[in-house]
Amino acid sequence: MxxxxxxxxxxxxxxxxxxxxxxxxxxxxxxxxxxxxxxxxHSTAAFSLAYRMVGKRNAxxxxxxxxxxxxxxAGSRYDGARGSVRTWVLGIVHNRxxxxxxxxxxxxxxxxxxxxxxxxxxxxxRTDAEAxxxxxxxxxxxxxxxxxxxxLKVIELAYFGGFTHSEIAEMLDTPLGTVKGRMRLGLEKLxxxxxxxxxxxxx
Amino acid sequence: MGVNMDTHTDGCGSDVAAYALGALTAAETRRFEAHxxxxxxxxxxxxxxxxxxxxxxxxxxxxxxxxALRKRIMxxxxxxxxxxxxxxxxxxxxxFSFLTMRPLPAMAAACVLVLAGVGIGVAxxxxxxxxxxxxxxxxACGDVEMRVDDGHGTLKVEGMDQxxxxxxxxxxxxxxxxxxxxTDALFTVDKDGSASVDVPGASDRVDxxxxxDEPRGGSPEPTTAPxxxxxxx
Numbered sequence: 462m463x464x465x466x467x468x469x470x471x472x473x474x475x476x477x478x479x480x481x482x483x484x485x486x487x488x489x490x491x492x493x494x495x496x497x498x499x500x501x502x503h504s505t506a507a508f509s510l511a512y513r514m515v516g517k518r519n520a521x522x523x524x525x526x527x528x529x530x531x532x533x534x535a536g537s538r539y540d541g542a543r544g545s546v547r548t549w550v551l552g553i554v555h556n557r558x559x560x561x562x563x564x565x566x567x568x569x570x571x572x573x574x575x576x577x578x579x580x581x582x583x584x585x586x587r588t589d590a591e592a593x594x595x596x597x598x599x600x601x602x603x604x605x606x607x608x609x610x611x612x613l614k615v616i617e618l619a620y621f622g623g624f625t626h627s628e629i630a631e632m633l634d635t636p637l638g639t640v641k642g643r644m645r646l647g648l649e650k651l652x653x654x655x656x657x658x659x660x661x662x663x664x
Numbered sequence: 665m666g667v668n669m670d671t672h673t674d675g676c677g678s679d680v681a682a683y684a685l686g687a688l689t690a691a692e693t694r695r696f697e698a699h700x701x702x703x704x705x706x707x708x709x710x711x712x713x714x715x716x717x718x719x720x721x722x723x724x725x726x727x728x729x730x731x732a733l734r735k736r737i738m739x740x741x742x743x744x745x746x747x748x749x750x751x752x753x754x755x756x757x758x759x760f761s762f763l764t765m766r767p768l769p770a771m772a773a774a775c776v777l778v779l780a781g782v783g784i785g786v787a788x789x790x791x792x793x794x795x796x797x798x799x800x801x802x803x804a805c806g807d808v809e810m811r812v813d814d815g816h817g818t819l820k821v822e823g824m825d826q827x828x829x830x831x832x833x834x835x836x837x838x839x840x841x842x843x844x845x846x847t848d849a850l851f852t853v854d855k856d857g858s859a860s861v862d863v864p865g866a867s868d869r870v871d872x873x874x875x876x877d878e879p880r881g882g883s884p885e886p887t888t889a890p891x892x893x894x895x896x897x
Contacts, residue, residue, distance in 0.1 A: 620720050625689050627689075
């Protein structure tokens with residue numbers, strides 16, 4: 462006898478055609494297939510950020526797992542009016558990676574310079590969306606390259622290194638006020654380079 | 665630039681960038697978030713800087729996550745989705761309309777004739793006074809009996825075939841006029857076709873017990889027609 466169908470649920474093919482926000486509606490209802498599409502779309506960005514921050518594959522996997530499970534369990538807290546699903550996911554990854562870095566001892570903390578990343582893989586996906594993202598990535602890297610080195614340093618140490626402003630001040634032997642000022646000036650400058658509209662496109 | 669830098673009277677503006685970058689300690693973050701509630705200037709500043717910070721992850725070198733990670737995460741997610749369906753059971757419809765005497769599809773009608781022919785299950789009182797009910801065949805027949813002892817049910821089957829490849833038998837309890845309720849009782853049979861299964865919730869509030877085959881792990885709602893029913897009222 463043919464199995465009963467629960468309801469007219471979207472098939473896998475129609476799910477991949479849905480926008481993130483629509484998928485999140487299904488995720489809120491406990492739809493694991495919709496969740497898997499969200500995962501497939503954003504896991505490379507999530508893993509890249511986590512790996513850049515914590516510097517170890519195992520630790521990055523833990524961060525990404527925690528972040529996506531929290532998305533799955535707390536999907537009801539996603540508010541489309543406040544930003545894209547991608548930004549939300551990456552925000553969770555960023556917070557979890559900071560937690561992981563701050564849990565580990567100060568000496569274990571990896572410096573945000575990128576040292577120690579031996580394995581780099583290109584994302585396997587070659588869709589238009591991925592291509593667009595690569596060009597965005599190029600723009601962001603370019604914009605970072607325009608920053609004066611002392612501003613770039615504090616932004617990298619803070620955002621990718623997970624260090625607090627006081628830790629950075631100590632590390633660089635620089636007054637706290639100066640560190641905060643550089644963060645602010647650096648972000649302002651990035652904003653100018655990326656252009657308000659461009660920056661918001663990623664939000 | 666449109667972002668305020670100098671007009672905060674209490675110097676709070678200097679923390680906006682650090683906050684946006686995640687560079688405050690947990691305690692500082694809480695204090696700053698409390699401050700945000702009351703400071704329009706900081707909220708405006710933050711709204712201007714946030715999109716810049718949100719663009720930063722794009723600067724990380726792309727690194728593909730290992731396929732094993734997807735597998736691990738989806739394993740947890742699918743298990744929780746099943747559990748959630750089991751607990752919430754939204755939009756329940758009668759899957760067993762032929763057992764609740766609604767209009768019948770042809771095949772189900774045949775099943776009801778079988779049921780009617782067998783008649784009502786008879787409770788046989790044994791020496792220990794625990795009632796025993798005989799099963800009634802719907803799709804496949806073995807010898808089936810259900811013993812209820814002080815609210816605790818035990819289902820015994822003999823001469824049943826193995827469930828189809830990749831599936832298990834699942835026990836359901838049902839009150840007439842309602843949909844079957846899933847139980848955690850999942851089973852297969854040994855090589856002689858026998859099994860003895862504890863059936864939670866088989867109290868006197870249950871009118872009958874049903875068995876279907878379901879995917880491993882069970883289902884929140886029956887997906888196949890029952891093999892047999894044990895009527896207890």
